[in-house]
Amino acid sequence: MTNATLKLLQTRRSVAARDLIEPGPDAAQLEQLLEAGLRVPDHGKLGPWRIQIVDKAGQAALGDLYARLFAETYPDPRPEQIEMERKRPQQAPLLLIVWSARQAGHKIPEFEQILSAGAVCQNLLLAAHAMGFAANWLTGWPAYDTQVKAALGHPRDDIAGFIFVGTPASTPDDRPRKTVAQATERWTGPVAL
Numbered sequence: 001m002t003n004a005t006l007k008l009l010q011t012r013r014s015v016a017a018r019d020l021i022e023p024g025p026d027a028a029q030l031e032q033l034l035e036a037g038l039r040v041p042d043h044g045k046l047g048p049w050r051i052q053i054v055d056k057a058g059q060a061a062l063g064d065l066y067a068r069l070f071a072e073t074y075p076d077p078r079p080e081q082i083e084m085e086r087k088r089p090q091q092a093p094l095l096l097i098v099w100s101a102r103q104a105g106h107k108i109p110e111f112e113q114i115l116s117a118g119a120v121c122q123n124l125l126l127a128a129h130a131m132g133f134a135a136n137w138l139t140g141w142p143a144y145d146t147q148v149k150a151a152l153g154h155p156r157d158d159i160a161g162f163i164f165v166g167t168p169a170s171t172p173d174d175r176p177r178k179t180v181a182q183a184t185e186r187w188t189g190p191v192a193l
């Protein structure tokens, strides 16, 4: 691994979707981003994931759907809450939806299939960072809403993440992170039972 690649891995951080502005990836950059995103470990070669590309028109339609569902679900929603929901999927130039499209009952445990979809999300974040963009992996209520999943055409799959990609308008201070010492331990033999 070159030092530059290692540095990229060590410096990846999220930039909030609301702080991601144009330009987003062009068509050629999007292709590179997706290629990198899909290069993940995948036990059994099942390809238990799918990436949906949601451009600005799609984001507007998704925002309308969120606004409608929110207004139907909560009594007396404030207009600004509805507008916030409408804006939710429209915050960044590019929205990618990573689906965990796994096979139930397969000999490859579902947990491992889900992990592979998580790896797609992480690869997308890293590739965006490597390309000079920033990204944000979000879920929120729409990721778990049956009507949203049906409208997106995947009623039986799960949303691993909404990945927002764009150019960072600003880069706030990094958040506190666990050190290697805090997050690791050495195992040298069986724990006494």
Ligand SMILES: Cc1cc2nc3c(=O)[nH]c(=O)nc-3n(C[C@H](O)[C@H](O)[C@H](O)COP(=O)(O)O)c2cc1C
Residues within 6 Å of the ligand: 012, 013, 014, 015, 136, 137, 138, 139, 140, 160, 161, 175
């Ligand atoms: C599966 C998953 C879902 C997430 N969903 C949200 C979310 O809905 N809202 C949010 O603020 N952060 C969410 N996060 C956390 C952010 O993506 C991000 O990791 C966090 O803000 C810390 O920033 P960092 O990536 O620079 O460490 C989620 C992370 C994961 C792994």
